[in-house]
Amino acid sequence: MVRRIVVKFGGALITKKDEQCVARVEVIRNLCSAIHSLTNDGVQVIVVHGAGSFGHLKAKRWRLNEGYVAGYNVQGDACSSQFEAVEQVRNDMLNLNAIVVGELEKFGIKVHSHPPHQWARNLGPEFNGTLSRFSSTDPSIVHVSFGDVVDVDGDRRFGILSGDDVVARLSTELPHVESLIFAMGGVDGLLRVPPHEATENDLIEQWSPTVDYVGIHHTEIDVTGGIGLKLNRGYMVAQTGIGVHLVNGEYPSRMLAIVRKEPWRGTSIIP
16 A cells, blocks of 8 residues: 655755755754655655745745736845846755755655746646656655745746645645645644743644634745645645644654654644
8 A cells, every 4th residue: 555645844944044045954864864764664755845045035035926026126136136036046946955855865765856947837726737747656756846936827927836835736636645744943833822932731732723823924034824824725635634734843753753653742733
């Protein structure tokens, strides 16, 4: 029987959010070690990673999430136009992707990388793009994709396709997916209070839309939907019967525990 999971590495987990294009390589390496363990268990893994400081800072500065803004310019920036910023963000994302792929390959894993600007267009969970490139279920192969700047039809011309939209489609449209795991940075899951006030008792172990939570959304840099988008897409996936879980990615063993059906700490989204 084929076993397959989708894992989302949060951008705030794998990059230093306040320093442009700085990866947290040790964190990435530890995550990849866990992925290696899962492949050894015979589980086929698809990894989608966020952008963090490799995408959000420049995209926010150039309003790329809004699409084409006629005449818009940023004084004193290295880019001269939104279109140049689009290309730079795409290149930055390829650089971050290369780091993730490189760390996976150090464990002897064969990686197939799928940059969305090469195969997807338009936005949201109904974005256009065939998922046939992810069809291999061989556990020795790890597919990797990420949030990206993609072409958009009409006057908008381009926009930000969130990795959360990518995982939603992968989880619900590919066969044999049993779990979607969001590996987040700095928190054990959803909390009832702000993270800096939280104790062990403030973790929400099971969440549905009727349960109140406190999430930090860094609107000053984020160009997607933050935790709200993650929960929305996760709930969509959970309604299909797939397990959806949020864990602290700084403890990758918790991902292993979910797949191995061992005790773990985090939040499950309940349909």
